[in-house]
Amino acid sequence: MSLVGVVLELALVVTTMLVVATLVLVGPRRVASSTRDFRWRLRRCTLPLAVLVFVLALRWSTVDIVVRLERRVLGIEISGFLFELEQSIFPENPVVILQSFQSPELTSFFVFVYIYGYAFLLLFPFIAYFALEEIDELRTLILAFAANYGIGLICYIFFVAFGPRNYDPLLFEGLLYDAFPQARMLTNQVNQSTNVFPSLHTSLSMTVFFLAWLSREKYPLWVPISGFFAVSVVISTMYLGIHWFSDVVAGTILALVSVYIARNFTIRETAGSARRYLNTRLDRSDRVDGD
Amino acid sequence: MDEGDPTRRNLLAGASGIAASALAGCSERLWTRAENTAPEQVELTIKTVPADDDAAAAKIMSHLRENYQAAGIDATHEPIAKAELYRDILLEGDYDVFVVRHPGFDEYDALFELLHSQFVSGRGWQNPFHYSDVTADEHLESQRTSRGDRHNAMAELVEYLEETAPYTVVVFPHHIGAVSADIPITSSPREPLEFYRILSTETENGPRDGPLEVGVFGEGLTERLNPIIVDRNRIDGLLGLLYDPLVRRRSGESIPWLASDVTWEESGRTSATITLRDGLSWHDGTDIDADDVVFTYRFIQDTSMGDIDGGLPAPRYRGRQTIAENVTRVDSRTVRFSFGNTVRSASTRSLTIPILPEHIWEPRSEVIAQRQTEALVVEDEELIGSGPFELGEVTDTAIQLVPFDEHVFRDSSSDRPFVLDGFSQYSGIRFRIDPNPGAMIDAILDGEIDLTATTIPPGETAPIVAHDEIRLTSVQTDSFYMIGYNVHHSELGNPRFRRVLSRLIDREYTVSELFDGFAQPANSFSSLVGIRDDRWEHRTDPILPQFPGTDGEIDVEQVRTLFEDAGYQYENGSLLE
Known part of the structure; x- marks a missing residue:
């Protein structure tokens, strides 16, 4: 199966999941009414959307530079440190413990969650929040995603680490690519094997879950569903041997920080205060120059 | 009031006296602590590729790390992607211990460049250990020049290397491949000659109007295409299909390639006169002549062509280039090589360097940074060579080699090497690159490729065995997994220490448990330095020391004794510096 095949299958499965979830959780009426004034909605999220697109484009277009910068110039190799740290904290590495419950059914489930469940979890909130009366939740979601990717990118430049499966194949198993080797074609498109700290799978999934909790009055049913998927994704990253426990902790912290940023700052305000700050600095320096 | 309180003053004086004398005793202790540092635990970082790049290397590392730790060494492990690992160990010398798969020696003399102190500051596979040993140098030189008793010189060298252990070999892995039933070969290809043999052999369905589809996997295989650098991941054999050498070697035999004829002169000093074939041209149409040959040897010696003091050699092919003392042009199709006292079989190695086009590479001798030339950083997108194939389309998932119709070997009536009888049954080669x-x-199970080239990990052979139309092939090769030591590290500089370290891996266990039997253990003097037993026909080796432990795990007490006998001490189970 080629990359195109893998992508098509992903698109088919995730679309089906999205349609079902939209019909059940959002309802046809809400969808219909929201599409009627989609221009207004889109206009209101233009700015955060532009930021997210910019961050994603930056990530995508600078892959070569970032990989070189990270591996040859700036990056610090930390997988040895993470391994030793976890060995000293836990009697048994959490990844080893999770993998000890290994069964074909469990592996299939986690592979499904890691790839399809994750894509669904990330995409569904866009539909759900778009369909709301107010557009604030959608703006927060977009901004939180942008913060996740932006901060994650910076971390990846400074921290070079390989996941458990790459670190030590005798202790940890690479279950994902044993079960579904072609998935690597997909993950290669979006990520490098040295980008494991923090886990963006964890941070984005937890971000969705945290936002689901904050908007629980609008979509009460989405809270348990997103919680189930988010926790499953988090466990899958470790069960499949992709991430260390430390990556997951860092990913959760990144999610909290991103949600905090997205809730408390808007781009317009941040840009405005930055402008005011620069203005006062420039004024002052003008005055100093004038003296 | 002051005079009225003599007792208090006395008391103070007395107290300070006591304090001073107490401090005097105490201070000596403090001084001692400050002046002397206690010996610390030996620390070693093992570098190797991540499991994605080479699962076997990562497993050997894991096994090694456990044994080092059990022996009281503070061993940590650092996985590094293949290109960066080569950069660290072969260019920067930035490592303590590494585990790497070495492609194998083409001749005994390959040990010379690996270990001779002449290359102590060399880059590439030229003495990456920074090993410098007068006795080893003598043995290396004498195997190269002794005409009567080279075998004896080799045996002495090999025994000496067991004692000093600048590196050690763990196992010789089998090359495992999968081949579809209609391709009549018994092993999947790694070297150019193996590719040529497949391309020259007719399939059951007759000549194919399409390329041979070859499967490979790995990261960054299409990046940093440049034939003379080492810090990159590469497809085995690919460069050899694009670039022709003067001579190719196969199991000790030499096959004139770009040369139509090689005349050896061996009485006294060794020399060879090479005549180039008629009608040779580069992929861009320029003619190949003797100047290109002379240029190639000069350029590998100094990629700055004289602009950098002392020269800046290419990290690849450098060892083989140094065998030729002098390369001179006789006429436009004739070149004379002189090899000094080097024996012919070692000298032939020098003729296997791929020839580079002068008109492309000469401008790349420009110095672009301190001790750096453009030639060593350029990403060559065209790879203009002289081989029967030229580089076609390169994408992230495939590399295409298309026939170069001007090549003399494309003409079946020309005087081609016998391996090319029937060449070519395919219209080119397509390497399909998979991520894992x-x-x-x-x-290959889905019939999308004809055969695999990158070796298959031993644990993944089951689906191939179960398939009716696909054959599993497994052959011995010269390639080996080695553990290299950086002699600049304070403990690794000690040969006794290295010798004990080299025993801390159970080679039999590695073969049976980590390679599922698809490997040969290195358990003789010659194999410990990388010469397979069946390539070693000399006197029988004395008995080697055994692995100090059982089933892969070391016997801690036994290993402690070994280190203590080598002059080291233990404290609370830690091996001290």
Whole structure:
């Protein structure tokens, strides 16, 4: 199966999941009414959307530079440190413990969650929040995603680490690519094997879950569903041997920080205060120059 | 009031006296602590590739790390992607211990460049250990020049290397491949000659109007295409299909390639006169002549062509280039090589360097940074060579080699080497690049490729064995997994220490447990330095020391005794510096 095949299958499965979830959780009426004034909605999220697109484009277009910068110039190799740290904290590495419950059914489930469940979890909130009366939740979601990717990118430049499966194949198993080797074609498109700290799978999934909790009055049913998927994704990253426990902790912290940023700052305000700050600095320096 | 309180003053004086004398005793202790540092635990970082790049290397590392730790060494492990690992160990010398798969020696003399102190500051596979030993140098020189008793000189060298252990060999892995039933070969290809043999052999369905589809896997295989650098991941054999050498070697035999004829002169000093074939041209149409040959040897010696003091050699082919003392042009099709006292079989190695086009590479001798030339950083997108194939389309998932019709070997009536009888049954080669072995194996099971080239990890052979139309092939090769030591590290500089370290891996266990039997253990003097037993026909080795432990795990007490006998001490189970 080629990359195109893998992508098509992903698109088919995730679309089906999205349609079902939209019909059940959002309802046809809400969808219909929201599409009627989609221009207004889109206009209101233009700015955060532009930021997210910019961050994603930056990530995508600078892959070569970032990989070189990270591996040859700036990056610090930390997988040895993470391994030793976890060995000293836990009697048994959490990844080893999770993998000890290994069964074909469990592996299939986690592979499904890691790839399809994750894509669904990330995409569904866009539909759900778009369909709301107010557009604030959608703006927060977009901004939180942008913060996740932006901060994650910076971390990846400074921290070079390989996941458990790459670190030590005798202790940890690479279950994902044993079960579904072609998935690597997909993950290669979006990520490098040295980008494991923090886990963006964890941070984005937890971000969705945290936002689901904050908007629980609008979509009460989405809270348990997103919680189930988010926790499953988090466990899958470790069960499949992709991430260390430390990556997951860092990913959760990144999610909290991103949600905090997205809730408390808007781009317009941040840009405005930055402008005011620069203005006062420039004024002052003008005055100093004038003296 | 002051005079009225003599007792208090006395008391103070007395107290300070006591304090001073107490401090005097105490201070000596403090001084001692400050002046002397206690010996610390020996620390070693093992570098190797991540499991994605080479699962076997990562497993050997894991096994090694456990044994080092059990022996009281503070061993940590650092996985590094293949290109960066080569950069660290072969260019920067930035490592303590590494585990790497070495492609194998083409001749005994390959040990010379690996270990001779002449290359102590060399880059590439030229003495990456920074090993410098007068006795070893003598043995290396004498095997190269002794005409009567080279075998004896080799035996002495090999025994000496067991004692000093600048590196050690763990196992010789089998090359495992999968081949579809209609391709009549018994092993999957790694070297150019193996590719040529497949391309020259007719299939059951007759000549194919399409390329041979070859499966490979790995990261960054299409990046940093440049034939003379080492810090990159590469497809085995690919460069050899694009670039022709003067001579190719196969199991000790030499096959004139770009040369139509090689005349050896061996009485006294060794020399060879090479005549180039008629009608040779580069992929861009320029003619190949003797100047290109002379240029190639000069350029590998100094990629700055004289602009950098002392020269800046290419990290690749450098060892083989140094065998030739002098390369001179006789006329436009004739070149004379002189090899000094070097024996012919070692000298022939020098003729296997791929020839580079002067008109492309001469401008790349420009110095672009301190001790750096453009030639060593350029990403060569065209790879203009002289081989029967030229580089076609390169994408992230495939490299295409298309026939170069002007090549003399394309003419079946020309005087071609016998391996090319029937060449070519295919219109080119297409390397399909998969991200991991699993995807490559699925590709052959689905009939998308004809055969695999990158070796298949021993644990993943089951689906191939189960398939009716696909054959599993497994052959011994010269390639080996080695553990290299950086002699600049304070403990690794000690040969006794290295010798004990070299015993801390159970080679039999590695073969049976980590390679599922698809490997040969290195358990003789010659194999410990990388010469396979069946390539070693000399006197029988004395008995080697055994692995100090059982089933892969070391016997801690026994290993402690070994280190203590080598002059080291233990404290609370830690091996001290």
